[in-house]
Amino acid sequence: MPRIALDAMGGDHAPDNVVEGVLAALADGPASCEILLVGRTADVAAALDRHGGASSRIRIVEAPDVIGMAERPMVAIRGKRASSVTVGVGLQKKGEADAFISAGNTGAVMAASRVLMGLYPGVERPAIGAVMPTVGKTVLFLDAGANIDCSPRELRGFAHLGAVYARDVLGRTQPTVGLLSIGEEEAKGNAAVKQAHQLLKTETVPFTFLGNVEGRDILDGHIDVVVCDGFVGNVVLKFYESVARLFTTLIEREMEESVLTSPAMERVFTKLDYSTYGGAPLLGVRGVCIICHGRSSARAIKNAIGVALRAVESHLSQHIEADMADRGAVA
Amino acid sequence: MPRIALDAMGGDHAPDNVVEGVLAALADGPASCEILLVGRTADVAAALDRHGGASSRIRIVEAPDVIGMAERPMVAIRGKRASSVTVGVGLQKKGEADAFISAGNTGAVMAASRVLMGLYPGVERPAIGAVMPTVGKTVLFLDAGANIDCSPRELRGFAHLGAVYARDVLGRTQPTVGLLSIGEEEAKGNAAVKQAHQLLKTETVPFTFLGNVEGRDILDGHIDVVVCDGFVGNVVLKFYESVARLFTTLIEREMEESVLTSPAMERVFTKLDYSTYGGAPLLGVRGVCIICHGRSSARAIKNAIGVALRAVESHLSQHIEADMADRGAVA
Structure with missing residues (x-):
């Protein structure tokens, strides 16, 4: 047991x-x-x-x-x-x-x-993975803040750690893994990301490497694992809180009490609160x-x-x- | 004229x-x-x-x-x-x-x-500034994607460019400028951010330097200018789209037609759509x-x-x- x-x-x-x-x-x-x-x-x-x-x-x-x-x-x-x-x-x-x-x-x-x-x-380094809600299935986002200034090898390691977690715990049999960057083309990104892309592209990996993905793709529900360094990860996760608060404040300012207290709105707010998704694994x-x-x-x-x-x-x-x-x- | x-x-x-x-x-x-x-x-x-x-x-x-x-x-x-x-x-x-x-x-x-x-x-380099909605006044966020792998001097330059823009165009008489990082303490951040912090802290600047700010602070309405490199800026701005889409989808799934088409909900969606805020200055x-x-x-x-x-x-x-x-x- x-x-x-x-x-x-x-x-x-x-x-x-x-x-x-x-x-x-x-x-x-x-x-x-x-x-x-x-x-x-x-x-x-x-x-x-x-x-x-x-x-x-x-x-x-x-x-x-x-x-x-x-x-x-x-x-x-x-x-x-x-x-x-x-x-x-x-x-x-x-x-x-x-x-x-x-x-x-x-x-x-x-x-x-x-x-x-x-x-x-x-x-090379343990990573913290955050599981976030999307319009579809959840996405594992790592590193969520444990590792700043990551090397290409470390980013590659996060892709591997994340894929095993996605398979075992999130139930994705053939996980898709994207490298967070600023454009889909492999030449787009900062120095570490561009090199990590080459490492992942040229090795045989036990998951589907999607190449670069962008900020707008994180929550679109089609990616199982999104990899970034902990600086970007920390900023993005905390920014998510900021956007959720903006959204909540706007809704509260504009909508009537009956809408705010409705079960439907409750479901929306619950879904947005990623802290309820069960914690972040240290991988x-x-x-x-x-x-x-x-x-x-x-x-x-x-x-x-x-x-x-x-x-x-x-x-x-x-x-x-x-x-x-x-x-x-x-x- | x-x-x-x-x-x-x-x-x-x-x-x-x-x-x-x-x-x-x-x-x-x-x-x-x-x-x-x-x-x-x-x-x-x-x-x-x-x-x-x-x-x-x-x-x-x-x-x-x-x-x-x-x-x-x-x-x-x-x-x-x-x-x-x-x-x-x-x-x-x-x-x-x-x-x-x-x-x-x-x-x-x-x-x-x-x-x-x-x-x-x-x-050193021109920056693109994005003006985003917050719960209070708008925030100028730069660099929004023009410059990847920025040096500390470049980040410092963005703070200056942003402050002049905030004063002249956004009407903030004494702009507050924050450096985007992963903790408020000056020792927190990646290598470039930590050095940029020292540059801004030790020079006399024509704005109020707030030191480090975090992802959750970006949209809280108390900061006039948030400075980061263009990799982080691009990821954050595109991620914002992703979160806004998640909100919209959740609301559309859960709420009744009458709420969705209400003027109140229209105001919420309009406020969230930062693309209507008037474009991004190239500074x-x-x-x-x-x-x-x-x-x-x-x-x-x-x-x-x-x-x-x-x-x-x-x-x-x-x-x-x-x-x-x-x-x-x-x-």
Whole structure:
């Protein structure tokens, strides 16, 4: 039975949203898993009491320290070895959990994962993938902000990591992968993108390489994976928030109350809120690590548990390791 | 009286949208200007007839060649010296017009402007500025795609060009300028952005330098100018289209016909359509050049004429030249 560890202390609404999300996941699904809630036992137990949740499938793992959202990652994980982040990440290393989910300090989760779990051979840098809504199927967008100033080889690596994730977790049997640029022609792009294009074009890849795609293509629903460096990725994802807020504000200014509160409008706003899509996988580390938005709702946590389960059950980690080994053999 | 030249052959709906936009501008405003319609005389005259427009303030300037939207810019402007783009840009050089507006091949307009009009001393590269809607006042976003792989000095130059434009044309007396990055701290960003931050922080600038701003800040209405390289700018602007399309599709799927066709929803969609905001200025070239979207409506052309007039009447070009000269003195 898969064992999913959660950072019970991470995020703006912890531990209550985490506990609620866990209970919803357990109540909901036929999927069978064990939950490890990592954090201050008293706080977590109290939250479980508040939400009426006693379950033989939930266990609390004591972690007395908490890393704040604004703490510097490396300083925090070195200084707080008994934090919910470091203890939670460490469970996979010790073979006591199969996945870790956190809505806490993203940098700390990344740093702990790299330091405690390590990277697969062949992975230059781990990437964060964000799953976004489109007019059709969702799109995996990476790197979402972990890696600035990426080399062509690193961009190529993100394409591989993203394709394995799209196949295993998003269920795309032959994933399509596009390289984010400013024109479809292979000569268009900045220096790193143009070279990454050549690397991907000239190797045999276990996915369909679409070549360059443009900003307007990201959400058009026809691409499974969009690859960019973390600077562009961070700007685009945060810009998405900005556009969503503009849209919401305009609608609220112009439309009548009856329209604003209608179930139809509710569905629109829910679909636009990509933070509910179940968290962002940290890809390339030895294990399954899902990073959630600091403002995650119980629903977002529940969705992240679903994502983590799919990652474990589809053997995502093993497939990434195999893909990297194949690349190593031909590189 | 300001003389505004327009590329009558440029864009998907030329010459009719251009002619309609001109007639609307002349009918509408107290602003007094002379219009030069550059293109094939017979085509332009026929369009004027179709839209009932005879005016002593409109003159046709013959240009027998047309540059297609997909032609390679430098090849096109060298090969078609009698095109509406080259003739139109050339009018400013000859002192026969004060501004040029085109919805045609953007690369060709840029190349012709650089070659025929030249750059102000101190301008490393011209930038394209896009004016976007926000929840408050509009924001000037540059470079919108003209310059890939920018140096820190070039990014600094965009901040200066943008600030002069914001003051003269957008009416911001003390413009605020932000450098697009992935965190507010000055140590956050890619290599070029971090160095540009230091350049702008340590010089005396005739605007308020806000330091780094993030993707989520672009449309929040508190910033007058957002600076980035043209790779990021192009991706963000095209992504904006993608998000706007996602919104529109979701709304159309979910809402009833009565809501979709309401004036309130019309206002929302109009506000989101940044292509109507009056075109993108090409900044740094010796003169006034406004680039419009290839799909520009008559309304967009009319708005671009308003923008060109403000640029001419506010002496934008002279102010850019003076700003560059001041920088040259201290650099």
